[in-house]
Amino acid sequence: MTARSESAAKTKERLLDAALTLFSQQGYAATGIRDILQEAGVTQPTLYHHFADKASLLQALIERHYGESQEQLAGIVASEETISGKLSAFALTSFEYCNRDPRVPRLMFQTYFGPTVPEIDGVLDKLTEKRFRLVVRLMEDAITAGELSPSDPEFLALSFCSMVDQPLNLFSRKARPKRYLTAELAHAIVYLFLGGAK
């Protein structure tokens, strides 16, 4: 039950990895199933042995990567005390996640902002909403604790997420200098968000 199912899992992994590479580079619609097969070194019936169709590949990628990063993020943020610490942890973790494998956020942004993929619609929305709600709650707590001036928590969360995500998006899209998503940038964002530019 171990030796053969192990190699089967490896093949499945190769397929997912190839799909991640190609989807993130060219987009879902522009990537043909045959491209994936070639990249993975596998034949067509094999793919359909592991996945129902092309859309299942994308769905599997999204659920795996986004789900695990989500839990990590919530845990790390919760372990901080101050609003400044929480926001820094949020930005840092997001940056590290992108530096580890830029293909993942690139696929996420491309799928989220790019043309609708009808087969997936809603899945990604639910996950991004969850991440956004995490930040909203964070802002609410900080306001009631007196750490932030009273104002709309959703507006604050949207603004902060924008400041974090746009660099992420830009970085994952094109080849940027190695040290772009640094801890310094993360802290600068938090500092600007809390203190303003004036």
Added chain:
Amino acid sequence: MTARSESAAKTKERLLDAALTLFSQQGYAATGIRDILQEAGVTQPTLYHHFADKASLLQALIERHYGESQEQLAGIVASEETISGKLSAFALTSFEYCNRDPRVPRLMFQTYFGPTVPEIDGVLDKLTEKRFRLVVRLMEDAITAGELSPSDPEFLALSFCSMVDQPLNLFSRKARPKRYLTAELAHAIVYLFLGGAK
């Protein structure tokens, strides 16, 4: 020279409008030429009488809409005195532009953030870079004028643009409440950017 070339221009316009609608809804790759023909109520040879190929349609759309909005923006921003006024004008103009016809920014964002369209690559980058540089220069001036604390102008510009563009992007993507991209939101963004959340 007027009567027939006038109706010809009208047909060309119908094609561009149909392409704008469909490209912005489904994305460039997912939109077939035959979809555009049906939407415009025109036959295939007619399209190829006005445009060389599918890519020329997208290129024409981008250059027209982005170019004209760009000039407008630069003029309006220049007519303001303070940094606060300039930033507000920037945000407001961007919002108004989106409220007027959400298809345009939606196409822009989708093309910019979505999967690469090889035929267009570079065109959109040049235009977004131009808009970004406008804001960078604005920040530089404000810093030398003592209106902003000294810090990296590119970082400030990126952060501010993120705060403005993300709502734009979200609004153009899905049906939001009518009054979402309001003057109040624009001012709130500028206020937050300048003064911080603390």
Added chain:
DNA sequence: AATTTCCTATACCGATCGGTATACTCGCAG
């Protein structure tokens, strides 16, 4: 040793893609 699981190889399906070709109509302009 027999059987099942995982996989290859190859060929095919109908549909759709972007783009072209041909032939014909109509109305304004010279």
Added chain:
DNA sequence: CTGCGAGTATACCGATCGGTATAGGAAATT
């Protein structure tokens, strides 16, 4: 009145798409 520009109608091209069918091989489990 003649020619040309704008347009329709229709049919076709080769290529590629996602997905299926069939047949068989190698290896591990039983």
